[in-house]
């Protein structure tokens with residue numbers, strides 16, 4: 001028997017940490033985009049071992065006493081900003097669910113707890129539990145405790161990322177300051193008032209301009225002149241660009257010239273999945 005789980009990734013655009021003593025009630029509020037290609041993990045005796053599990057996911061399988069072969073397809077890297085650790089932790093917990101070791105919501109809650117305890121994520125598990133298009137986290141906490149909602153992502157807009165380097169989530173949390181907090185709160189209030197794609201597009205761009213986070217990256221003038229650029233944000237050392245589809249060829253031509261690691265991503269079409277093959 002082979003058990004598989006597939007999980008989208010998530011790129012936070014802005015977040016406010018909300019730390020409590022109990023990890024289940026801790027986390028963050030914020031806004032982000034769920035994206036694909038998806039992470040896929042299969043476990044079973046019949047398959048060949050393949051891939052390296054992020055530590056949090058490995059710890060989950062060890063804790064659940066699942067020591068069978070596994071095949072991990074992780075199309076996006078760790079430590080860049082794609083919530084790879086949360087995505088892999090959820091996948092491992094869902095394998096535990098398929099083995100009958102836990103219920104579905106408990107699996108997600110346990111993944112959240114592990115992310116909080118390891119400081120590899122605050123709101124990613126809650127966000128991914130919703131898992132489609134644009135995700136608004138209104139109240140912090142594990143799935144079932146926090147408050148989250150998703151709206152679909154328009155078909156005529158492309159998501160492109162440029163990666164300038166890696167950063168641990170711990171480092172990101174240490175560099176969080178009060179200016180970012182105030183701006184994030186202002187933007188989240190606006191988005192909660194009217195949770196539409198247009199509001200998100202406008203407010204995220206405004207947030208990025210006001211906090212001047214792009215100055216952390218090189219080539220910023222060139223990037224901001226990308227044809228069809230509607231909005232953008234910075235996560236860790238990565239820039240996320242939202243570009244009109246009808247200008248995407250010109251945009252890619254320009255961005256490829258910058259010579260950085262570039263990815264074209266799809267908005268996620270559905271939340272986490274778990275099945276038997």
Ligand SMILES: Nc1ncnc2c1ncn2[C@@H]1O[C@H](COP(=O)(O)OP(=O)(O)OP(=O)(O)O)[C@@H](O)[C@H]1O
Pocket residue numbers: 052053054055056077078079080081082083084085086118119120121124167168169170236
């Ligand atoms: N070679 C490796 N093998 C297994 N685990 C690794 C390896 N390198 C790093 N890790 C683990 O991967 C995790 C990276 O977590 P981190 O939250 O920084 O990344 P991320 O989830 O990709 O980032 P973000 O949530 O911001 O998108 C850490 O737990 C780290 O210990």
Ligand SMILES: CC(C)(CO)[C@@H](O)C(=O)[O-]
Pocket residue numbers: 012014015027028030081083120121122123124169
């Ligand atoms: C802390 C964080 C930015 C890491 O990806 C994310 O978990 C979030 O938005 O809370």
